[in-house]
Amino acid sequence: MKKLIFPLASLVFISLANIAQAESIPQTVEQQKQVAGFYQQNLGNVQITALLDGTNFMSPKLFKDIPQAKVTEILKKYHADQAKGIQTSVNAFLVNNGTNLTLVDSGTADCFGAHLGSVVKNLKASGYAPEQVNTILLTHLHPDHSCGISKNGVANFPNATVYVSEAEANYWLDPMQLKSIPKDKQANYAGTVEKIKTALEPYQAKKRFKTFKLGDKVNGFEVIQTAGHTPGHYSYKLKTADQDVVFIGDIVHSHTVQFDRPETAIDYDIDPKTAVQTRLKQFADYAKNGQLIAAPHLPFPGIGYIHSNGKDSYQWIPVHFKD
Numbered sequence: 168m169k170k171l172i173f174p175l176a177s178l179v180f181i182s183l184a185n186i187a188q189a190e191s192i193p194q195t196v197e198q199q200k201q202v203a204g205f206y207q208q209n210l211g212n213v214q215i216t217a218l219l220d221g222t223n224f225m226s227p228k229l230f231k232d233i234p235q236a237k238v239t240e241i242l243k244k245y246h247a248d249q250a251k252g253i254q255t256s257v258n259a260f261l262v263n264n265g266t267n268l269t270l271v272d273s274g275t276a277d278c279f280g281a282h283l284g285s286v287v288k289n290l291k292a293s294g295y296a297p298e299q300v301n302t303i304l305l306t307h308l309h310p311d312h313s314c315g316i317s318k319n320g321v322a323n324f325p326n327a328t329v330y331v332s333e334a335e336a337n338y339w340l341d342p343m344q345l346k347s348i349p350k351d352k353q354a355n356y357a358g359t360v361e362k363i364k365t366a367l368e369p370y371q372a373k374k375r376f377k378t379f380k381l382g383d384k385v386n387g388f389e390v391i392q393t394a395g396h397t398p399g400h401y402s403y404k405l406k407t408a409d410q411d412v413v414f415i416g417d418i419v420h421s422h423t424v425q426f427d428r429p430e431t432a433i434d435y436d437i438d439p440k441t442a443v444q445t446r447l448k449q450f451a452d453y454a455k456n457g458q459l460i461a462a463p464h465l466p467f468p469g470i471g472y473i474h475s476n477g478k479d480s481y482q483w484i485p486v487h488f489k490d
C-alpha cells in the first residue's frame with residue numbers, strides 16, 4: 168500500500184482554504200422563501216393538492232368566552248404564543264377526479280396584502296394550469312376564501328363555474344340584508360360585501376356563478392350544512408375509491424385553542440353560538456368515524472384527522488409528510 172505523503176505546502180493550502188470557506192458563511196442569514204407551497208396526496212382515484220395561500224397572524228384576543236389566561240396557557244403548551252400573534256395558515260384545495268378539476272376555496276388574491284395571495288402561483292408550481300379548473304366550490308364567501316377567484320376584476324380561473332350555497336349568496340349579495348346587520352357592524356359588512364362582489368363579478372358576467380341548496384350534489388361533492396361561522400356556510404364531502412374526505416371550511420380556526428376547548432368561538436363567527444354547536448357536532452362525528460378532513464386554517468397542508476381526548480376535548484392529527 169502506497170503511503171500518502173502530502174508536502175507541507177499543500178497542508179498549509181488546505182487549512183487556509185478551510186478557513187476561507189468558514190469565513191464565507193455569514194453569521195446571520197435571512198430566511199429564504201420556502202419551496203413552493205403545495206402538497207399532493209392521492210386517495211384511490213382522486214388526487215388532492217393542498218395549496219398554500221400564505222401565513223397570517225391573528226390576535227389571541229379574538230377567542231371568545233374563555234379567560235385570556237387559559238388561552239395563553241394552551242398557546243404555550245403548543246409553542247404557539249408568538250409575539251406577532253398566532254400563526255394561521257390560509258389553504259385552498261385542488262381536487263382532480265379524472266373528470267373535473269375542482270378548487271375548494273381560493274385564498275385571498277390581493278385582498279389582504281402581499282404576505283398572502285399565493286394560491287395561483289402554487290397551483291402552477293404543482294403542475295396544473297388555472298385554465299384547467301372547471302369548478303370552484305366556496306365553503307362561504309369571506310374574502311380569504313372568495314377573493315382568490317379573481318384579480319383586478321379578471322377571473323383567475325376563466326373556465327370555472329363558482330358555487331356557493333343559496334343562503335350564503337343571499338346573506339352577502341341581497342341589498343336588503345344591510346338593514347338586518349347590527350349598526351356597529353354595518354361598515355365592516357359593507358366593506359366585505361364590496362370585496363366579494365368584485366371577486367364574483369367576472370363569473371356573474373359569464374353566468375358562471377351558481378348556488379345550491381341542502382340535498383343538492385355538486386359535481387360529485389355532497390354538501391353538508393355547517394352554518395354558524397356564516398349563515399350559509401357549507402362543508403363538502405367527496406367519496407373516493409380509498410377513504411372519503413371532507414373539506415370542512417371555517418368550522419375551526421385554530422389547531423390549539425379550539426381543539427383543546429372546542430366550545431371557544433372566535434370573533435370572525437357571525438353567529439358564535441351556532442358556530443360552536445356546529446363544531447362540537449362535526450368534531451364528534453369526524454373523531455368517531457376517523458374521517459379524513461381538509462381545513463383552510465389549520466397548519467399547512469391542513470389535511471389530517473380529529474382525535475377525541477374525551478370530555479369534549481380534541482387533538483389535531485396532521486398527515487405525515489410523504490414525498
Ligand SMILES: [Zn+2]
Pocket residue numbers: 307309396417435
Ligand atoms: Zn371565514
